[in-house]
Amino acid sequence: MSEKPIFNWAESMQQYQKAYVDACHAFVDGAKQPENPGQTQASAKATENPWIDAMNNWWQSTSGDSSDSSREFYGKMVDQGKAFLEMTENFSTAFQNAQGSSPATAAQLKTLIEHATQNFQNVFSNSAWQMPLSNWQHVMSSMSVLPGDGFKGMDIPLNFNQSDLQDNIDKILSAPGVGQNREKQEQQQKLLKLLMEYQSAIQEYSESQSEIGNLSVRKFQERLTEIANSNDTKPLSSFKEVFDCWVDCCESVYADYVMTDKYAATHVRMVNALMAVKQLGRRMVDESLGTLNMPTRQELDTLHYRFHEIRRKDKAQSKELGDLKNELLTIINTQAEQIKTLQEKTIAPVAKEPTPRAPAKTTVKKAAAAKAGSAPKRVTRKAPSARTTAKTKEA
């Protein structure tokens, strides 16, 4: 890749830097921060945070050169970066008047910390940290039957009160179907009911995520207060330290919250509700395929099931056959040994007497010896023979 985009980015950064340094000087002097530090000649549409503008410009100009995998991965880093820069803006603004002097009272400290952290949840939930809910919707989108993007449209405001509406819809949806398409009507009514249940479940889940966010902010405020009141703990001296402290608080709150029965029930309700919708959807799709004389998922499942059953039997029989072969070999070898021993016992005394039938003895001995020699040196009882193994391999 050429260096041009980075050069542009660096140049752009320099311009923004000047605006930002001016703002920083304003912090030190206790002067009022410029209303719009990003408003430079370079960018007429700069936002309140010039660093984010610079990053946006840079990312827009460079991301096209990256491979898909790099772009996706790096996009995550850039999202985190933006959230990080927004956080720095929050803190810079909140602490600008406090630099160099400690708050006189606990109340002042509390106000200061609250002011610094009030937008924290929004910063992260609006940009980088939409998961687990947004990831859930993404994952569901990738599952077929009913397109998940339809579910994406089910994002609902947290303050939406659906109980009255739901009651009325429930009544309508519970009305019996009539006429020739009665069953179809009932199926569609059921689907709508299940969708309503899923919507309600996802709202509950969304509320729980929001509660985790609020608790995290409170925990973060407590942590900052602890640091301020402690003589042993070093104050946070970089934005990265602030960020890490925030993550620690979030994870700690999250870990406690999601282990509660309340959360487990919310989680389960959301998953089960979606599966119920998908299952009915699958049945409806299958029925439609059937009317078009197309193979359905249910038919394929039946075939796969039978196929697996046959394969299991085939493999069991192959194994049994291999075991039988091995046992047969063992028996043959044992018998060969017994014959050999018997012959040695019966023939040996005869050999002492000189008779003209001696050549016949040699023939019998040779045959037994040949039989004994054909047996494997060691028979592993449970291991399949090479032929059996080859048979079990799938072409």
Place this chain on the structure above:
Amino acid sequence: MLPITIRPDQATEEILNFNKKLAEGLENLKGIDSISTGVTPFEIVYQEDKMVLVRYKSDKKPTNKVPLLIVYALVNRPYMTDIQENRSTIKSLLDTGQDVYLIDWGYPDRADRFLTMDDYINGYLDRCVDFIRQQHNLDKINILGICQGGTFSLCYGSLHADKVRNLVAMVTPVDFKTPDNMLSSWVQNIDVDLMVDTLGNVSGDLLNWTFLSLKPFRLMGQKYLDMVDAINSPERAKNFMRMEKWIFDSPDQAGETFRQFTKDFYQENKLIKGEVRLGGQSVNLKNLSMPVLNIYATEDHLVPPKASKALKEHVGTKDYTELAFPGGHIGIYVSGKAHKQVPPAIGEWLRAR
């Protein structure tokens, strides 16, 4: 005292550095052409359906005459054990003189939906064990099971004790209902029948969502920001990309196996009760009469230490050893500390038996 003391000049410098690193890092990423999935050479020695049994090659001749078969989980891909040159569990095990085999289960598709745990354990796994026994003309071999593969190995060992000489379990869940098991608490009331009947195979993305949701702020946020500090090194950038690839490389789960594993193990905790049934036989951990080495990670968020350590109470063997690794579920394979401690300890333990 103020809880945060960042001077304006420090703030400016920190942000400027951050942006510079981010820009330089992208250049490093662009230099990465492809991401390898395993570094140690191997040969495929046996294959059946989508399952592949590989044998790793080494410059040194194995000193242990009894081969070691690694049984990985169905979740995620086994190249985690061989992720990079200086962080390869496989390489380290070869260095201890082991003759290492590994089962790669592959990526099940919808035609594999009806594969059961019995198919995996008494079928594929058993045939792999038989193949190795035959190749080496041995009655018994050593087995190392990892995570869910560890649970499979325990089941296998208890059903086929006559074929297992030594059993090593790594970060293996045994008691699925310890109070600190977040994953378990979430799945207790999931309608697994509804899920499998609806989805057929359970998608790897869905499992990934669940795993990432265990620590969302670290795994989906902080990790990427931390990487800004490391990505200026091409080598570190590449290593990070390898891990990213592995994390999101999640095979779908054969529906029937997922059904049994979730219901019997997570929801009903049947393994420690001796109530799991495979191929018409009961799995009883008391049948594990061979020496057992149980390795767990003290910071494991997927398989809490208690879930693994429960094995001690249930095995039949008197030769039971535990090894605690101070790290997490993934760190036990990829951290530098792990490579100095874990494979040598396994090698030593096997050498003594």
